[in-house]
Amino acid sequence: MKIRGKRECQSCGESWSYYDTGSVACPGCGSLKSVGTDDTRTLHTDTPATLDLTPIVAQLAEDDVQIKECHEELSDRLREYTRKRGFIRGGELQELDEQYLGARELLHAVDIFTRQRDPSDRERLYILDLLRTVATGDRLADTEPPEALLGARGAGVADAVGAYHRDLRSWFDEYPYPEAERTLSALRDRVKRAEALNGAIESDEAKALVAVARSLGAAAREGQQESDKRLIDARDRLDELS
Template sequence: MKIRGERECKSCGARWSYYETGETACPECGSLRSVAVEDERRRHTDSPAEIDLGPYRSSLADGAAIVDVADGVERDCRAYLRKRGFIRGGELLPLDDTFLAVSELRAAIADYSRDERVGVAGSHPAARGTSSLGVDRGDFGDEDAERYLLSLIRGAEDGERPEPADVADSLTAARGLAYASAVEDYREDVSTYLEDEPDEGAKRILERVRDQQKRLHALGGDVEPEIAEELIDACRALERYLNGESESLAEATAHLDTLA
């Protein structure tokens, strides 16, 4: 939607940017009586959002199993992602690492939790007990998955994404699906942005991004992590092009060509 971003409190006269705060209440006095003070309405899909995974890290450090915190982690990830968008006050934002890492954590911990609860790996001799990480394994027993999830819980809120080569085999599809969903969200906002800033070259790239995103979804995300990364890189090159780096259109094309 298009909104006026600059607001002024009718009670105390304070001014603030709705684009930055997402709040209609005055940050100085709390009054809900405010008016827009700029004429231009700008496209805006993003809202301020934070995620704090600290309590879950503390629980794990105190001996909780990953499955014990899974529901809370997934809930907080969903809440964060629902608030996020990629157009702020008419400006197109990049597909950032925090959005990607939180998306992946939400998908990966849901997969891990489901498999642990139904005992997918419960028949393995080492499936029970405590892992070398000091985390209760429950019935799942996939130490690579545990290590990978812990790395996401440790760093997702700061945009720390594991490298493609470090993805646990059992969570490869979760990463692929998470990235496909993230690209779909991003593509929709770029399409909205192009309604105001039409560009035929960008539109063609966006159509190719859509095709690859749908392919990734159709495959259930089960592709090599490096392939999903190429799609992310294409989206980022497209954003740079639309924000003034003309040479980045060719870069976006090159990333997509590797997926053809």
């Protein structure tokens, strides 16, 4: 959406940035009577969000606490975080970051794990490692998941790249870049395929989808010459998947 990010309270006169608070409510007096003071509206899809998994990590550090006991709280925190997140902030396109990718995978992994009748120790250890890594703002990109959780990696990537693709679509609608259209459409087709397969894709394909999304994002932010190089790289990666 396009908004006027600079706000001014009509009750007390305080000024603030919607980009920082994600709310039209005045941070000073709480009034909902505010107006945008920018001359023009700016693309913005992000809402300030912090993923705090520290309480979950602390609970699971105790030997008698199991993942299934924390499942609901963990899933709620992950869903709230991913629901708020976007990739255009105050008219600036952001990168597809590691924590968002990790959060998407963790959400699927925990769901699969808790539905299993007898999950293995290796699966439990993988989820614990993934949880701790996501809590620090990263993900286990180079660690192969146990076979039962491979679908969680693919499904998480499909969700994350799909969300990033939607913001790329909004960006290129606002700032047309015809050379990127074919690659953008091809990426969406690959995401739809991964979704149809419930994430059952090869690890190399998951990595390629992330790389292509990031190349498109970089192409949108950089100058023409560098953008063309990024698009060529993205197209080559997609062609290798065909």
